[in-house]
Amino acid sequence: YxxxxxxxxxxxxxxxxxxxxxxxxxxxxxxxxxxxxxxxxxxxxxxxxxxxxxxxxxxxxxxxxxxxxxxxxxxxxxxxxxxxxxxxxxxxxxxxxxxxxxxxxxxxxxxxxxxxxxxxxxxxxxxxxxxxxxxxxxxxxxxxxxxxxxxxxxxxxKDDINETQILVVTENGYGKRTKLVDDDGEDVYRITNRGGKGVKTLNITEKTGSLIAINNVTDDDDLMIINKSGLTIRMMVSDLRVMGRATQGVRLINIKGTDSIAAVTKVLREDEEVVELDEDGNPIEVLEAETSEEETPENNDSDVEPDNNEELE
The missing domain is CATH 2.120.10.90 (DNA gyrase/topoisomerase IV, subunit A, C-terminal)
Incomplete structure (x- = not known):
């Protein structure tokens, strides 16, 4: 049902x-x-x-x-x-x-x-x-x-707490993922009684805008962001490095003009086979392919606020 x-x-x-x-x-x-x-x-x-x-x-x-x-x-x-x-x-x-x-x-x-x-x-x-x-x-x-x-x-x-990560996205296209429990077994987000004010999950600034989406993800998930203009991007969650709880995050998508994010969701990762076509539209048979890892530049530190572990009431 x-x-x-x-x-x-x-x-x-x-x-x-x-x-x-x-x-x-x-x-x-x-x-x-x-x-x-x-x-x-x-x-x-x-x-x-x-x-x-x-x-x-x-x-x-x-x-x-x-x-x-x-x-x-x-x-x-x-x-x-x-x-x-x-x-x-x-x-x-x-x-x-x-x-x-x-x-x-x-x-x-x-x-x-x-x-x-x-x-x-x-x-x-x-x-x-x-x-x-x-x-x-x-x-x-x-x-x-x-x-x-x-x-x-x-x-x-209860059985998934140690593997779970929290991914949040703001209205201006910033986002980040944070572990629910760190490598030492300490709670990054402390457990409280219901009805509390909570703790920071992202440092909201004028540049980031307000929070609009929250998901629980793992390294095996993909993230899909859809703008109101119809623009859709899909990225691997594993490409987003794990950050502290009170950090600002990094830019996930560029928002132009009056456009805004309509929906954010996690999707199952699928291994898609890319087939090259010749001039006549026929698939090109690839006998041997070599792949090389390109060095990925680290995220710009200017986009990330230091984690000061600030907890408010």
């Missing part, structure tokens, strides 16, 4: 095979033609689950939801195991707020919530008690001011 969560806090179901299959360049179908979503509502998150009739599975997994104003809620997947055509209420959204994201957890995960101001809070999933579908949740992060808002949520399984 696919579970769709809308900005107004409703949940809809769909079997994966019910989604029309298309080509890479096809436009696709409007979501309103597939599920009974209201015209003025939008899908904020989706989750792919196993068979919802598997009692052991649905009772051992939870859904963690977060709103733009920092409310967080945990509900057992069992509460969403009976699909309805018109959907059900997943969370009660307060006035002026909207659902931002939803994640599937196994009961022993850690939750990381980041704000536009560059702060991020990390807490154990167990700090949030299970609630009903119509509950509005509890405070997950205390935002800096009225202009601040949550930009993303990441959940990390």
């Amino acid at each position: 696919l579970l769709f969560f809308t900005q107004k806090g409703k949940c809809f179901w769909m079997r994966v095979y019910e989604i029309p299959e298309g080509t890479k360049a096809s436009k696709g179908r409007a979501i309103q033609n597939i599920i009974n979503i209201e015209p003025d509502d939008k899908v904020a998150a989706y989750i792919c689950t196993q068979d919802l009739k598997d009692q052991d599975y649905i009772k051992s997994h939870n859904l963690i939801m977060v709103t733009k104003q920092g409310q967080v809620k945990k509900t057992s997947l069992e509460k969403y195991s009976k699909p309805r055509v018109n959907g059900v209420a997943a969370i009660t959204i307060k006035e002026g707020d909207e659902l931002l994201g939803a994640k599937l957890t196994n009961g022993e995960s850690q939750v990381l919530i980041a704000g536009k101001s560059g702060k991020m809070v990390r807490f154990e999933e167990a700090k949030t008690r299970p609630m009903g579908r119509t509950a509005s949740g509890v405070r997950g992060i205390t935002l800096k001011d009225e202009a601040d808002e949550v930009i993303g949520i990441v959940t990390v399984n």
Whole structure:
């Protein structure tokens, strides 16, 4: 099943095979033609689950939801195991707020919530008690001011903590990756109670702009950045060196004029075979190829702020 969560806090179901299959360049179908979503509502998150009739599975997994104003809620997947055509209420959204994201957890995960101001809070999933579908949740992060808002949520399984890295991107195209736990086993992002102000995950300046995206990545992932103008770039996460928590990062993409970043996501790395063609368009057979590593210049130190391990309240 696919579970769709809308900005107004409703949940809809769909079997994966019910989604029309298309080509890479096809436009696709409007979501309103597939599920009974209201015209003025939008899908904020989706989750792919196993068979919802598997009692052991649905009772051992939870859904963690977060709103733009920092409310967080945990509900057992069992509460969403009976699909309805018109959907059900997943969370009660307060006035002026909207659902931002939803994640599937196994009961022993850690939750990381980041704000536009560059702060991020990390807490154990167990700090949030299970609630009903119509509950509005509890405070997950205390935002800096009225202009601040949550930009993303990441959940990390207990067994993956040592290998997980946090990658953040700003609206002006700067980004960086930081380990969740350093090589000495020390937490780079300290674990706190939910509702705290968090610690710096990136040093926000006028040059970087506000934080807009957060992802948990590994060296085997690729990063894809899409601009509102349609420009798309794809890069290997391993090409970005690991930096300190309170650093400014490096430029990932050049933003021109009034353009801005529309979406940032991690994708699975694929080894694509490059085939050279002759003048007639026929593939050229390569009998032997030699590859040489070119020395890659180090990142400009002027783009990186020193890591002063500053932790604010």
